[in-house]
Amino acid sequence: MYDRRVRRLAVEALAAGETLSAVSRRLGVSRATLRDWLKRPDPKLRPTECPRCAEGQLPSADYAHLLGLYLGDGCLSALKKGVYSLRIACDDRYPRLIDEAAGAIEAIHPNRPVHRVQAVGYTAVVSYWKHWPCLFPQHGPGPKHLRRIELDGWQRELIVAEPGLFLRGLFNSDGCRVANWTARRVGGELKRYEYPRCQFSNESADIMALCQWALDLVGIPWRMPRRNALSVARREAVAALDLCVGPKS
Template sequence: MNFHRTEVRHRAVARLRAGAKNADVAREFDIPLGTISYWRHMDRAKRGECPGAHDPKCPRCDGRELDSAAYSYLLALYLGDGHIIQYSAHRVPSLMITCDDAWPGLMNACETAMRKVFPDNSVCRVRKTGCHNVKVYSKHLWCMFPQHGEGKKHERSLVLEPWQQQIVDAHPWQFIRGLIHSDGCRITNWTTRRVGGERKRYEYPRYFFTNTSTDIIQLCTDTLDRVGVEWKPARQKSRKAENISVARKASVALMDQHIGPKY
């Protein structure tokens, strides 16, 4: 991908403002026509010359009302299966949540949450092998997800801002639901017990949450504590990942009431 210096862009935009055609400027600067068209559109939008153009408001920057419950769920999905991409300094960044095709209900819930958190932005699904990336473009993604940074999530600090923690405290079950939907599951375990001298099979439901980030594990367990769910560390198949188990009957019933299995 070719990147063009700010000086070149300013010179090209100046020629466009002077009345030059897109194709002529593209040939003059040896820049793709699509890039010139994009620069012209962004320049006109910045000056308010595009009919109906508007800059979507941000809850953090402009005080727009935020659907806090939807944000709590989307934040958890982002921590598990999301990332923010900006291909160049002149492009609008995008938030992508990768959803497995095996869970269409989860994908629908993700898209619904995105539309509620970013009601003025376009949301789309991009098909990949075995999954879809649910995407939204916004200039305010850095404001809404300050945990974004270089490198892998488990290799950097992931601490919630005070305003984020207030939202999670107000909507803890939405946050837990997002964590389970991204990196958790509900399964049926079984064991055998001797009853009246005869060994019988005994089945019971259980929730697991697995992540390689100790910070995300801490966010999960702190929130489980807050809603009264008993948990314990489980045996790990991978030394790199930490595994949290919820198996006590009352706690599983509480999780079933608010979360349930993926679908």
């Protein structure tokens, strides 16, 4: 009996063009078994299985997005019998954000309901699972800005693959897009000009550093007007960030 990791490595190698003989020699799996794996897709994880513990695969796009939401407006809470609740607080003014948060959770933890709990001014998107701490090892006691927030190596790899969606989660949680203005004298007359600016605010220096890193990955310039506020103000930079984040409403 081969574990999921061996099966996944074999199927990925064959899909990349490696021959049956080469994969068989390298992984110690018979050619007959390899042919069978190609004919029959890998069975899905059981609803209670964790893609990290069971060597499954996380959907990188949905995970990158959900990680950004979690670092911004999410939390894990320990319940009875080892179960944890993942809660993402979403402003009721932006129903698209609520739908996207629920969709990302459903993609990562399918076959279990995602709940929408109404509170004053916001909706908490909630999911229950024993393995949420496996996927969010940043979980710990106290507010995020009072503890160290570092990504594991496998998390960084997923963000490098999908930095735009990670930024989408961060900015949809703790970001905003505003219209700034300035006055210039043109031909002796003072004229007012407006321009868009995106801002990300967070009290955690570690989360702020992750936002800076992701912006660097997609080549978007930024500056820090305050220690807890990041600004993207150049016209071309705002346009590039708009493609990643999209409108909130």
